Amino acid sequence: MKQLVNAPGQVVTEALQGMALAYPDLIRVHDNPHYIVRADAPKNGKVALVSGGGSGHEPMHGGFVGLGMLDAACPGAVFTSPTPDQIQEASAAVHGGKGVLHIVKNYTGDVLNFQMAAELLQSDGVEVRAVIMDDDVAVKDSLYTAGRRGVGATVLAEKICGGAAEAGASLNEVAALCSSVNASARSMGLALGPCTNPETGQASFTLGENEIEFGIGIHGEPGRQRIPLQPADTLTEMLMLPILEDLPFKKRDEVLLFVNGLGATPLVEQYIVYRAAEMVATKHGLKVSRRLVGSYMTSLDMAGISITLLRLDETMRQYWDAPVRTPALRWGL
């Protein structure tokens, strides 16, 4: 697998240096430990939003740092959650006196590292709340699993909570809103091919000529099952139905529909899937009022797609529409 890198061990560091050069007006990048903060951090009197996770999902999370979204992002090694001291330092750097919300995707590593960071911060007198995102319906939510993974809803939660924090909401309010976004969102994805970790040079899995991973995770973890490739409309419906049934979404629900490319998927294909997904949603009686299409939460060079559906209430809609100014999402400013 060919990649544009210099040395495997330098991938994350150099990419962050590139980001710092590319977005001097929006973000600052801290080295050792790695974290990204908005250029005007800390914002006094505002709840600070901090997220993080393994690298390799760009633009998530570093591309979502900026006005109206995250105050800081902590990138770990590729597909490896960040460490507690990294999260602690980033949180301290953006704390504006109103507490810190950690938005954590539900993976054992992320949960444990954020939990340890929160303990460190609390012992320093910083008020911390954490919301665990777990929107992936591909995984059975049972006592016998680590629980559902956090996937696409994380992007939506970061935007919506960022809007609320910018508008002056309290830590409790932002945390409650984040939980409510998580509770109102469901996602599922599929991969047409593996991704290749630049730090190990290994493909995450091998698929047959005509095989896809259905219910894929965003770290190249194997999915629910392997199935043959089918037309985009069929596959989209196969992703949409479990999403719709799970919440369940009901007729006349107002929703945000998010079709996400996993990295190597051309926009043409994303638009074809978006078309099919909105058609399924509409047939199901939903009112699609907000949309997002693009590669926002990726798995390096994985070909594939994920779909997230979020039931909107007025607050969510208002904060989704609020201005945002980050490397990857920007409007109103």
Next chain:
Amino acid sequence: MKQLVNAPGQVVTEALQGMALAYPDLIRVHDNPHYIVRADAPKNGKVALVSGGGSGHEPMHGGFVGLGMLDAACPGAVFTSPTPDQIQEASAAVHGGKGVLHIVKNYTGDVLNFQMAAELLQSDGVEVRAVIMDDDVAVKDSLYTAGRRGVGATVLAEKICGGAAEAGASLNEVAALCSSVNASARSMGLALGPCTNPETGQASFTLGENEIEFGIGIHGEPGRQRIPLQPADTLTEMLMLPILEDLPFKKRDEVLLFVNGLGATPLVEQYIVYRAAEMVATKHGLKVSRRLVGSYMTSLDMAGISITLLRLDETMRQYWDAPVRTPALRWGL
């Protein structure tokens, strides 16, 4: 090669339907012939900007339709320029009484089809000017070739000219600005792998394990030469030097640096290349004052990168900074 499509012949049509559903507030999509216009077209009293080319380069050009950029985009079949009647209809639909500027990438097909469209429009009394973009230094510009290809500078020209047109510039002024952007910009790209045309299912070329195409075109046309893969910093320098020498860019020139992913290239790699490119530019004495990093002009699922350097003057900088509101580029609004 696996792709998320329904039927090969339906790829462009369905992708456009998806775009129409995804961006109802920004664009309108016309079927038969295919074209995309901004939702509030025609804008009376404004010069209309129209571009187009083969599909497969998304978000270019359809993703650049909207306030502050294009008035209309004409997508052809995958990698095939649009037809004259398509361009004619699109131009007529957005003509606001102040003339139409065609921004045309220098490929024989695009040039001929836009030329025929211009003749049709002129015979209908519409004032049309065309600017041919040819910024690709990979191709020798000689009497014995079709001339240099239009690549990354097209994105920059569409943004800058869109800003000027929005501000009320005349057709002559916008055309002159477009020519000046073209004359001040140089680009070059490389591919790590081929792309697969969903209409034919064929990969555009085959590369060895460790081989790259240097000086690649955006249609999977073979490049200048095949060379072995090297570290990202080396490859970036190999792209930057011919770009720098060609204009030539001189010490203290103020520039916009645009690092563009060709489709399947993860952002991590794009950032690594951006870092190296800005370092080369700075070492060369240039002042990088504006930046763009992302997959804006793609070749379907091709892995690779292109770099564009534009020498900025005050007018260009001002219109680059001006508000833009399109599916793929958005700021200030």
Next chain:
Amino acid sequence: MKYSLNFLNQWIVCAEQQFKAHLAELNALDAAIGDGDHGSNLARGFTKVVEKLQADKPATPAALLKLVGMTLISSVGGASGPLYGTFFLEAAKVAGDQLQLDDAGLALCLQAGLAGIQRLGKAEPGDKTMVDALSPAVSVLNKQVGLEMAAQKAREGRDATIPMIAHKGRASYLGERAIGHADPGATSASLLFDCLAKP
């Protein structure tokens, strides 16, 4: 010989079939030195052309040739759409209101078509384009040695493009790397003349 409306119709139907039969081959030739779509482009265009011919049933050779040209222009795109489109449009102009063409008339039509292609695309023989197949074929037509000989010349012209460096179109980006590959447009042009000889 006389070339009736029916003859011209059969010519175009044959061309459509040939382009479809050689779709993958033309795409592969184009992939080697261009962007791999020449077969798809012509198949799409001529499918539309045959649909239109069946729907509109043009009444004169000129009307038929014009319809072919207009339809190619509006449905092919790429370089070959305007070029082949112009070929038929210019031929139509010369056909005037004749109800059938004789040998000299056909030769004049196709000569005008070729001139249109060259006016638009500025290619000369030797530039590794469709002109390399069209030009020798049209030349011998003027000498009234028969359509099979013209087709033979087109095939020779196609083969002559193999060792050439291209000076026009996408293949011109390749420099020496274009050597060793037949030009896709010259190949489709020779198919067009094969159909003219045996429609």
Next chain:
Amino acid sequence: MKYSLNFLNQWIVCAEQQFKAHLAELNALDAAIGDGDHGSNLARGFTKVVEKLQADKPATPAALLKLVGMTLISSVGGASGPLYGTFFLEAAKVAGDQLQLDDAGLALCLQAGLAGIQRLGKAEPGDKTMVDALSPAVSVLNKQVGLEMAAQKAREGRDATIPMIAHKGRASYLGERAIGHADPGATSASLLFDCLAKP
């Protein structure tokens, strides 16, 4: 037996070497049922640990164990970073200010370490995690049958994970598809006990 500072130091250096030697194998095990980074994670962490040990030269077993734990936590990330980190931190707490550990002391330390892992990660034996290797090994340590026996139990515990369905960590997403693969964390835990037996 007595376990000196030097012994503990050698244990950790051995672990670093083992994790590096088995880096690809641990990554491959993790790729099968997780995200393919367990070997890279531990190699990165233990490289840092050995650097720190050489720089800081801790003076007591407790200081050494604490330094190992803190360094793992701050350099590994993932699930295994906090878990192995906690293992060493909790062990350090029990080591107190002793200058060397005896068999019972070592057993108590590692038992506390295991308890810390279980408190944090909530895994029970049978969940297909590192606990499946650590738990039987720590149990026999209490019975003072020697370190080699403990290492043997860890290896058995690792092998016992092969037919299991996972209930914790990334492998739990897989359901029955996890069957047939050894757990990467149980494998690294058995390497850790191999080093304890022959540092």
